[in-house]
Amino acid sequence: MASQITKAVIPAAGLGTRFLPATKAMPKEMLPVVDKPAIQYVVEEAVAAGLRDVLMITGRNKGALENHFDRVGELEAMLERKGDSARLEKVNFSSDLAEVHYLRQGAPLGLGHAVLRAHMHVGEEPFAVLLGDDLIDERDALLSRMLEVQQERNASVIALLEVDPSNAHLYGIATVQPTDHEDIVQVTGLVEKPAEGTQPSNLAIIGRYVLRPEIFGVLERTKPGQGGEIQLTDALQELASDVSIAGGVYGLVFRGRRYDTGDRLDYIKAIVQLAVDRKDLGPELRPWLKEFSRGLD
Numbered sequence: 001m002a003s004q005i006t007k008a009v010i011p012a013a014g015l016g017t018r019f020l021p022a023t024k025a026m027p028k029e030m031l032p033v034v035d036k037p038a039i040q041y042v043v044e045e046a047v048a049a050g051l052r053d054v055l056m057i058t059g060r061n062k063g064a065l066e067n068h069f070d071r072v073g074e075l076e077a078m079l080e081r082k083g084d085s086a087r088l089e090k091v092n093f094s095s096d097l098a099e100v101h102y103l104r105q106g107a108p109l110g111l112g113h114a115v116l117r118a119h120m121h122v123g124e125e126p127f128a129v130l131l132g133d134d135l136i137d138e139r140d141a142l143l144s145r146m147l148e149v150q151q152e153r154n155a156s157v158i159a160l161l162e163v164d165p166s167n168a169h170l171y172g173i174a175t176v177q178p179t180d181h182e183d184i185v186q187v188t189g190l191v192e193k194p195a196e197g198t199q200p201s202n203l204a205i206i207g208r209y210v211l212r213p214e215i216f217g218v219l220e221r222t223k224p225g226q227g228g229e230i231q232l233t234d235a236l237q238e239l240a241s242d243v244s245i246a247g248g249v250y251g252l253v254f255r256g257r258r259y260d261t262g263d264r265l266d267y268i269k270a271i272v273q274l275a276v277d278r279k280d281l282g283p284e285l286r287p288w289l290k291e292f293s294r295g296l297d
């Protein structure tokens, strides 16, 4: 059953304060993960799942994002003159990847507010939300599976990952019930970043959502929550608590490879993990890493 969903929303308005000064004049989404900006992995993932209509909700410094997904005549001409077709292909790839639209968030009122800004573009149809801090390995299907579950259950679907209980306070956490499918759960409750030791489970929301448009009406009346921000998790909690609003919320429990680029340490780990698997870098990086780690206590 092919999904009818065509639109992806990518919130990209965060200030990236954890990466200052790198993010002083550049959005954190442009930080390279190996040799591609983090945001390109996310757009590639959306496109691979059939979502070519991408709306980015941006903040300050959006220029670099727009330029990245646009043509750069000068650079193309230079590479052509040099006959460097491999690099030319890389440069053109991101410009031709998707139909990217941009909308400024305006006030930084939280993830729920950023998603609400997408209402006019999305209209009254289901859509996906992808958060740029979470990268999903392209070898492990997640979004395409979520689109299928959305279609089959006519509900909203979130991606869940089992996390160490000591990290649960960093995520939206779900209370769930099993369904007839091992990796699909019915979400009965959600709480955004529960205080340490109070989490109802160790199933954390990772940044992939396939939402029914009723979420917009709920977001409009969602009051600021954790951190004083309008939380997408709070609006989803309302959808989860009453299946008559929009079919409820299901969780797809992801057991594949996910890389967190949201803080500096995880970002470094993500780069190493991705680079060791790369054909062009892995063969040299692996033995070097082994040698290097031998020198550590």
Ligand code: G1P
Binding pocket: 111, 131, 133, 134, 170, 171, 172, 173, 192, 193, 204, 205, 206, 207, 231, 232, 233, 262
């Ligand atoms: C956001 C969501 C949170 C989710 C997380 C996944 O939080 O609010 O529910 O678990 O993304 O990365 P953030 O990390 O942006 O603070």
